[in-house]
Amino acid sequence: MLPPHRQLHLGLFLLSTGHHIAGWRAADAWAGMPMDFGIYAQVAKLAEASCFDMVFLADNNCVPQTDWPAVRRTTREHILEPIALLSALAVVTQRIGLVATGSTTYSEPYHVARSFGTLDHLSRGRAGWNIVTTSNANEAWNFGRDAHLAHADRYRRAASFVDVAKGLWDSFDDDAFLKDKASGIYFDAGKLNILDHQDEHFSVRGPLNLSRPPQGYPVLVQAGGSDAGRDLAARQAEVIFSVSQTLPEAQAFYADIKARVAGQGRDAAAVKVMPGFFPVVAPSRAEAEDQMAVLQKLLHPDVGLSLLSFLTGGFDFTPYDVDGPLPELPDTDVGKARLRVIADLARRENLSIRQLYERIAVSRGHSMVVGSAEEVADHMQEWFEGGGADGFNVMPPTFPAGFEAFTNLVVPLLQRRGLFRTAYSGSTLRDHLGLPRPPREARGHVALSD
Template sequence: MRLNEQMKLGLFLAQAGFHEGAWRDPSVPANGGVNIDHYARVVGLAEDAAFHFAFIADSPCVLEGDHEHIARVGRNDGFEPITLLSALSSKTQNIGLVATATTTYNQPYHLARRFASLDHLSRGRAAWNIVTSGVKFEAANFGDDELPDHDERYARAGEFVEVVRGLWDSWEDDAFVRDKESGIFANPKKLHLLNHQGKYLSVRGPLNIARPPQGYPVLVQAGASDAGTDFAAKFAEVVFTSSPYLELGKRYYSSLKEKARALGREDDQVLVMPGIVPIVGKTKQEASEKLQKLQSYTHIDVQIGLANRLLGFVTDLRSVDLDSLVPESLPQTNFTQTTQKMLLELAVREKFTWRELIRRISDSKSALMVVGTPDEIAKVMVRMFDERAADGFNVMPATLPAGLKDFVELVVPELRRLGKFRSGYSGQTLRDNLGLKRPLNQYALDSARSRCESYGARQ
C-alpha cells in the first residue's frame, strides 16, 4: 500500500505547448519562448492549482536537420532552463522548478553550483532533470564529430552525479556561522574536499556556496533503455517516462521499482511520473475538434522531420511509402533508443501505417494522449495510478496557456472529487511536497559513524 494515495502532478513547460502546431494557435503568443510574462502566467496557473513542479526540457542545439523543418518549427527561440527558472523563482512561492541539463556536455562543478544557487534562490524548490545528450547535432557544438556511445554516456553520467552530490556536501549544513562579533564566517572543520579522481572526471572541490536547502536538489531522470533504467533505479527520485498505454506503463513501473528495491531504496522515494497530453473538451466532439485544429497547423515537413529525429535518424521517411505498415524493428540508433523502441511498440500494437505513426508523433511524441471530456481524462489517469503504472503525471498541455487552463478548470476538480489530487501545498520545499527525504551530508554522516565506533571501542 502506498503511503500517499494522491497523485503528484507536474507541468511540462513547453514554449507554446506540447503539440508541434501549438505556436500557430491564435491563443498562443508567437514569442512565448522568450517572453518571461508568458512563462510567469503559465506557471502561476499551475501553482494556483497546487501542481508539484514545472518541468523544462532542453537540448543545447537546434534539433532540426534541414531548412524545411527549421523554417516551420516554433521551438528554436527559447531561454536556457536554469536562467529561466531562476527568474521564475522570484515570481512564485511554492511550485517546484525542474531544469534539464546534460551530463555529456557540462562539467560537474558548473552544474553543482548552478543548481545549488537555484535551490537557494527558490528556498528549496529546485530539481535537476539529469539527461545524457541524445541529439546528434549537440556533438558539433562542443568540438565532437559524434556523440559518445549510448552506454558510455550513461557510465559517465553515473560518475558525474556522484561528483555533483559530493560537491553539494562540500559544506555541512551548519558550516557557515556568520558571526560578526567573533569575525568567524565559516567553520573550516565542517568543510570537506571532494578530491575525486575517476575514469571520466577529476574534481577537487569544494563548492563555493552553502549546502542547498534541500540537501540535494531533487534528482529527476527521463530514460527507459536498459542503461537508463539502471541509472534511474540508482539515482532518480522522480522518473519522467513515456507510457502511451497502460500495459507498458505497468511493466516499466514494476521493473523500475524492483530494481530500486534491490539497491535498498524505498518505493515512495522513486516516483514514476509518465507524461500525459490531455486534449480537454466539454464534449468528446469538442476535444476532437481542438486536436484537428492543431493538426491543421502542422506542416508535413515538421511531422516528418520530428519523426525522423525521434526514431533516431535510421531511415529517411521522405522516401518510404507512407501508407505501408511500420515494420516491427529498425536499425538500432545511438541517439534516442528508448523513444525509438517505444514508438515501434506502439506502431505494431496499433497496426499503424507510416502516415499514422508520423501524425501520432506530431501530436504527442511517445507520450500518452487522451482526447476527451474531463471525466474521461480523469478516469484514465486514476486507472494508471491505481493499477501501479504511475505515481503521478507530467501534464503536457497541447497549447499554453489555454490547454493548461482547460486542464486546471475541468480535469483537476474531477481528480479532487475522486480524492486523487490535493487542494494545496503541504510543505516548504519540493522534497516536502513530494514526500521525499532530505539526504544527510555524507561527510557528516561518516564523522558521526566514526565517533560512534570510537565511543564503542572505549566501552
Template sequence: MTRQVHLNAMFHTAGEHLVGWRHPSSPADPSLDLAYATRLVQRAEAARFDALFLADLTGIPDSKPSVLERVAVTNDSFEPITLLAALAAVTSRIGLVATASSSYNEPYTVARAFASLDHISGGRAGWNLVTSLNDSEARNFGYDTHLLHADRYRRAEEFYDVVEGLWDSFDDDAFVHDAASGRYFDPERIHRLDHRGERFRVAGPLNVPRPPQGRPVIAQAGASEPGRALAARIGEIVFIAGGGLEGSREQYADLKARAAALGRDPDGLLVLPALSPIVAPTRAEAEDRFAELEALLDPVVALGDLEYWLGGVDLTRYDLDGPLPELPPSNKSVSTAERIYTEARASGLSIRQFAKASSATNDRYTIGTPTDIADHIEEWSTTGAADGFNVVFAQLPDTLDAFADLVIPELQRRGLFRTEYEGTTLREHLGLARPASRWAA
C-alpha cells in the same frame, strides 16, 4: 486517507505540440517572453502543481530546414536554469525542475548552478539529468558525433556521483556568520571531495553552501536498460512515456524492484508517466479541440519528427505509402526508437499514415471530459502504473487553463490531489526525505 497523486507541469511556452504555436489563441512569439512564462507558471502554482519542468536541448536539432522552419518547440528558448531563477522570484511554492546534460557539462558547473537555484528558490530546485540526444549537440562541444549510448551512461553515473559529493561540501551548520568574532564559517565543517575517477578529477569543495533541500530533487527519464539502472539508483522522479497502461505498470514495477534491490525505499522513487490532456466540458468539444490542433500539422513536420526520433534517417528515400522498414539502430533515444518501431508494426499503417497519426508522441494524448481525464489519472495511480503524472501541455495557455479549471477540481473532489500546499520545498511536496550529508556521522 486517499493516496494523493503528484502532478508535474511540463511545458515550453510555445506548447509541446509541434504546431502549438500556430493555434489562434496562442501567441506566435512566446519563447522569449518572460512575462508570458510568468503568467503560465503562476497559473500552475495557483492550481497547486508539485513542480514546473523544463526540458532542454543544448543545440538546434538535426532536422531538415523544411522542418525546422515550421516548429518552435526547440529552436528558440531560454537556458532553463536562467529562466527558473527568474521564475523563482515571482513564485513561492511550486517546484522548479530544469534539464542539464551530463554529456556536455562539467559536474562542478552543474552542482554550483543547481545549488544556487535551490538557495534562490528557498528549496524548490530539481535537476533532470539527461545524457543528450543528438549529433548537433555534440558538435557544440567539440565532438563530431554524439557519445555512444553506453559511454554516455557510464559518464552520467560518475557525473552524478561528483555532483552529489560537491553538494555535501559544507555541513548544514558550517556558516556561523559571527560578526563579533570575525568568524564567517567553521573550517572544520567544510570537506574537499578529491574525486579521481575514470572521467573526472574534481577537488572541491563547492563554493556554495549545502542546498536547503540537502540536495535538489533528481529527475531521470531513461527507459533503456542503462537508463533504468541509472533511474533506479539515483532517480527520485522518473518520467516514463509510451506503452499504455500495461506498459506503464511494467515500468513502474521494474523501477520499484530495482530501487529496492539497491537498498532504496521504493517510495523514494516516484514514477510519473507522461499525460497530455485535451479536456473540454463534453467529449465532442474535446475531440473538436484536438482536431483543430491536428489540422495545423504540416505533413512535412510530421514526417520530419518521425525521422528525428528514428535517428535522423531520411524516410523520403523509402516508399512513404509502404510500411516502416528496418533501419540501422539509433544512437539517440534507444528506447523511443524501439517503441516507435513496435507501434508502427502493430498499426499496419504506411510511413505517411503513421507519421500523421502518431507525430511520434500521440500515444500520450488523453481526450475527453474532466471526468474522463480524472478517471484516467485515478485508474493509473491506484493500480500500480503511476505515482502521478508529467502533464504535457500541447498548446498554451488553453490546455493548462482547461486542466486547472476542469480537471484539478474533479481530482480534489475525489481526494486525489491537494487543495493547498502543505510545505514550502519540492521535497515536501513530493513526500521525499531531506537526505543527510555523507559527512553527517
C-alpha cells in the same frame, strides 16, 4: 490534516508554445512564448494556483533538428536557458517546484552543481535536476566533438557526474556557517569537506563555493528508459519521467523500476514514476475531438515526417510510401526506449507512416487522451491506481488555452476525487513529493581540523 491516502503528483512540462508541434498556429496560442518571460511567468503562476508539484523544462545545447524546411515551421529551435529562466520564475512563485534538464555529457560537474545549488537557494528549496546524457550529434558539434559519445560511455560518465555533484553540494556541512560577528569566525573550517574526486571521467578537487542547498541536494530526476538509463535511475533518481503509450506498458515499466530501486536497497515508495501525458480536454468529448482536429489540420507534412525521422534516430522515410506500413527500424544508439515505444505503437495499431507521424507529432510517444474532463481524470486515476504511475508530467497541447482547460476542468475533478491536493502542505519540492532531505553522504572527504 494528512491526506487519507496516497496522492497524485503533477508536473507541468513547460515546452515552448505547447506540446502539439503545430499548436503555435492555433488562433489563441501565444506564438511569441519562446522568448517571452512574462508568458512563462503567467503559466507558472497558473500551475502554482492549481497546486502542481513542479514545472519541468527540457533542454538542448543545440537546435536538435536541422531539417530547415521543416524546422522553420516549428517554435523549438529557440529556447531560453533553463537555469536562468527558472531563477527568474523562482521570484514570481512561492511554492511550486522548479525542475530543469541538465546534460552530463557536454558540461562540467562544477558548473552544474553550482547552477542547480544556486537555484535551490534562490527558490528556498524548490530545485530539481533532470539528469540527461544527451543523444544528439548536433550538440556534439557545438562542443568541439565530431560525434556524440556512445550510449554506454555516456551513462558511465553520468554516474560519475552525479557522484561528483553530490560531493560538491556536501562541501560545507549544513551547520558550517556560524556568522559569529563577535569572534570573527564566519564558518567552522572543521565542517568544510574537500571532495578531491579522481576517476577516469573527472578530476574535481572542490570545495564548491556554495552553502549546502536548502534541500541538501536538489531533487534528482531521470528520464532514460534504456537498460543503462533504468540502472542510473534505480541508483540515483527520486523522480522518473517515463514514456508509455498504454497501461500495460506503463505497468511493466513501473514494476521494473520499483524492483530495480528496491534491489539497490532503496525505498521503492520514495521514487516517483511520472509518465508524460498529453490531454486534450473540453466540456465534452465532441468538443475535444473538434479541437484536436483543428490542431491536426495545422500540421504540415514536412514537419510530421521530419519529427518522425528525428525520433527514430535519423531514419530516412523518403524512399517509402507515406501511406504504407512502417518499415523495420534498425536499432540506434539514441533514445532507445522511445524508438521501441514508437515502433510498438505502429505495429499494434497497424498505422501507416502518415498516421504514425500524425500521432507522434502530437505527443512524441507519450500517452494521450482526447475527451471530457471525466475521461481524462478516469485515465489518470486508472494508471495511478493500477500500478502504472505515481503521477504525470502534463503536456498541454497549447498555451494558454490547452493548459487552462486542464486546470479548469480536470484538476478540480481530481481534487474532488481525493486524488490531488487542494493546498500545499510544505514549502520545498521534497515536501510536495514526500521525499526526505538527504543528509551529507559519508565519502572519502579530506576533513580539515580547525
